[in-house]
Amino acid sequence: MNITIVSTTSRKGSKTLELSVFIQDLFRRKGLDVQILDLQHLPEDFFTSVLYRSPKSDSFQGIQELVTATDKFLFIIPEYNCSFPGVLKSFVDALDFPKSFRGKKGGMIGLSDGTQGATVAMSHFSDILNYLGVTLVPSRPRLINIGQHFYDGTMHQEIYTQHIERTLDELIAL
Amino acid sequence: MNITIVSTTSRKGSKTLELSVFIQDLFRRKGLDVQILDLQHLPEDFFTSVLYRSPKSDSFQGIQELVTATDKFLFIIPEYNCSFPGVLKSFVDALDFPKSFRGKKGGMIGLSDGTQGATVAMSHFSDILNYLGVTLVPSRPRLINIGQHFYDGTMHQEIYTQHIERTLDELIAL
Amino acid sequence: MNITIVSTTSRKGSKTLELSVFIQDLFRRKGLDVQILDLQHLPEDFFTSVLYRSPKSDSFQGIQELVTATDKFLFIIPEYNCSFPGVLKSFVDALDFPKSFRGKKGGMIGLSDGTQGATVAMSHFSDILNYLGVTLVPSRPRLINIGQHFYDGTMHQEIYTQHIERTLDELIAL
Amino acid sequence: MNITIVSTTSRKGSKTLELSVFIQDLFRRKGLDVQILDLQHLPEDFFTSVLYRSPKSDSFQGIQELVTATDKFLFIIPEYNCSFPGVLKSFVDALDFPKSFRGKKGGMIGLSDGTQGATVAMSHFSDILNYLGVTLVPSRPRLINIGQHFYDGTMHQEIYTQHIERTLDELIAL
Numbered sequence: 005m006n007i008t009i010v011s012t013t014s015r016k017g018s019k020t021l022e023l024s025v026f027i028q029d030l031f032r033r034k035g036l037d038v039q040i041l042d043l044q045h046l047p048e049d050f051f052t053s054v055l056y057r058s059p060k061s062d063s064f065q066g067i068q069e070l071v072t073a074t075d076k077f078l079f080i081i082p083e084y085n086c087s088f089p090g091v092l093k094s095f096v097d098a099l100d101f102p103k104s105f106r107g108k109k110g111g112m113i114g115l116s117d118g119t120q121g122a123t124v125a126m127s128h129f130s131d132i133l134n135y136l137g138v139t140l141v142p143s144r145p146r147l148i149n150i151g152q153h154f155y156d157g158t159m160h161q162e163i164y165t166q167h168i169e170r171t172l173d174e175l176i177a178l
Numbered sequence: 179m180n181i182t183i184v185s186t187t188s189r190k191g192s193k194t195l196e197l198s199v200f201i202q203d204l205f206r207r208k209g210l211d212v213q214i215l216d217l218q219h220l221p222e223d224f225f226t227s228v229l230y231r232s233p234k235s236d237s238f239q240g241i242q243e244l245v246t247a248t249d250k251f252l253f254i255i256p257e258y259n260c261s262f263p264g265v266l267k268s269f270v271d272a273l274d275f276p277k278s279f280r281g282k283k284g285g286m287i288g289l290s291d292g293t294q295g296a297t298v299a300m301s302h303f304s305d306i307l308n309y310l311g312v313t314l315v316p317s318r319p320r321l322i323n324i325g326q327h328f329y330d331g332t333m334h335q336e337i338y339t340q341h342i343e344r345t346l347d348e349l350i351a352l
Numbered sequence: 353m354n355i356t357i358v359s360t361t362s363r364k365g366s367k368t369l370e371l372s373v374f375i376q377d378l379f380r381r382k383g384l385d386v387q388i389l390d391l392q393h394l395p396e397d398f399f400t401s402v403l404y405r406s407p408k409s410d411s412f413q414g415i416q417e418l419v420t421a422t423d424k425f426l427f428i429i430p431e432y433n434c435s436f437p438g439v440l441k442s443f444v445d446a447l448d449f450p451k452s453f454r455g456k457k458g459g460m461i462g463l464s465d466g467t468q469g470a471t472v473a474m475s476h477f478s479d480i481l482n483y484l485g486v487t488l489v490p491s492r493p494r495l496i497n498i499g500q501h502f503y504d505g506t507m508h509q510e511i512y513t514q515h516i517e518r519t520l521d522e523l524i525a526l
Numbered sequence: 527m528n529i530t531i532v533s534t535t536s537r538k539g540s541k542t543l544e545l546s547v548f549i550q551d552l553f554r555r556k557g558l559d560v561q562i563l564d565l566q567h568l569p570e571d572f573f574t575s576v577l578y579r580s581p582k583s584d585s586f587q588g589i590q591e592l593v594t595a596t597d598k599f600l601f602i603i604p605e606y607n608c609s610f611p612g613v614l615k616s617f618v619d620a621l622d623f624p625k626s627f628r629g630k631k632g633g634m635i636g637l638s639d640g641t642q643g644a645t646v647a648m649s650h651f652s653d654i655l656n657y658l659g660v661t662l663v664p665s666r667p668r669l670i671n672i673g674q675h676f677y678d679g680t681m682h683q684e685i686y687t688q689h690i691e692r693t694l695d696e697l698i699a700l
Binding site: 361362363394396398399400404405432433435436437438440441442444445449472476480483484 | 535536537538568570572573574577578579606607608609610611612613614615616617618619623646650653654656657658
Binding site: 305310 | 475478479481482483484485486487488489490491492526
């Protein structure tokens, strides 16, 4: 079972990546070694030579292979302007269709500094994943006011950790 | 009244841009000179030095000024993976908040080769525009099977032109 | 200008109705006399003789006339199962189309005991109002943890009153 | 494996119910005996004594028991005003929470006389099912222009039958 955590922003120093590393460790404690796909690492020519370009630059090939080899995805989604980061959708738009996602499994965890917790973002992204043929676990933790509860790589809000754990367990079992 | 048509994909040779030019001409016949903001023209360093970067590269300044100066936006939205193009959201994410959109007016026209006509895409994007403080005209033309009806820069489906005209009229009047 | 506040649940003793009365008073202080349409008062035979029935029972005629005569609607929407109350959609389904809503103006205020504040509910209902031809004000207050902040008919959270006031002002000006 | 098809409108003589019977027969050919829950059969006092009432009238008990005993649901959803029928949401609002749906499986099939095929309706309802803890199959057939393709209880569009079959197979396998 090949699981990939997708840190869905390319913003540097993001809470999203920090949380992805925290979640990778939660998987490790369950005896599972999972990788992080950090959208900061999209190739430098992603915008000019990959996205909506045919043929695509070879620079994207490693990421495509990682996605193709993944069975289950966990998307960590920050709220940007009441939806997901644009770069997450651009990443999806650049991937091979349908082999990248069809028949696979997925989950989502949302975070925000405000009180929405990326709930509309996850609603939007679920439509996309659904269209792509991904079966989703029903739990979608909304980690609101994230800055108050998660810092220095540590979760200081036990209920958030419990919600995340439940999503991991559902994803592993699906 | 400063109106901007946004051609919301960076794909080269897109039907979306072709349709944007057609719609610009419809505005012209109403005596209005409107500009097209073509997302193909986002700067080459958009992904590496503008999006989610602070400070942003100066390369984006012209586009930011055009947006800031716009009163009413008409977004021409193709359907990519059951939503809007990722680059449209990235463009929005890169703009100054809240001055780029708050208190402004907007409209959307959707197109697709299939039969959805970007309806879910427009639902998603309306949540974003709403959050940004844009008042939207209610009509949202869904131009389905676009390739059969619009080619060589000409609309061959009269009802589509009528739907588009209604949206233009609503946007002008709002 | 004929404004109607719609209290969108038929639950007895609802916070939604209590809030609707509070908001009616805010309108009054602005010198506007607005009415409340309380969905508790749908006719007793609504389900068996009105909804999806043709011809409809006469019992619905008074409500239909009130809606037809309204220029601007303010929907007060509680969150039930991550969306709007089913009865709100049934009410909409029973009204004459398109004259009930086309060309009119609207606004939404969401409330919940939890932290979502009916945000997804308002996203869903905006798709419906949009389809019906209603132009919506962009602000959509999310009144979260409502029970802690609004009781005994009084708002104890000043920022909530400010958000509501802004929506009223936008609706009046639209 | 206890499967229930939910015919999600209470409109009499609906295409939705006719399609539900057709789909029940498709299940039968796969050797599965599934039941139809027809929302026409909600009790007469549903609106006045069940919905948002506590305690509920006993008239709803049979339906609640059928739902509680169901493992997998297939919702047949017609498009009413760019969303699902209000009565479907009212039905959900009246059911016990969380035992009615949590941990169960589900699928959706949309139909419309127009070209949307209840796509936005299914997007909305997926948010609700997700919240309730239902794992959904990714395929969501959009049966557009249904009146042209399905009549006299027979499907005259082979591709529609194939799409439906795929959803049944996914639901059985989930």
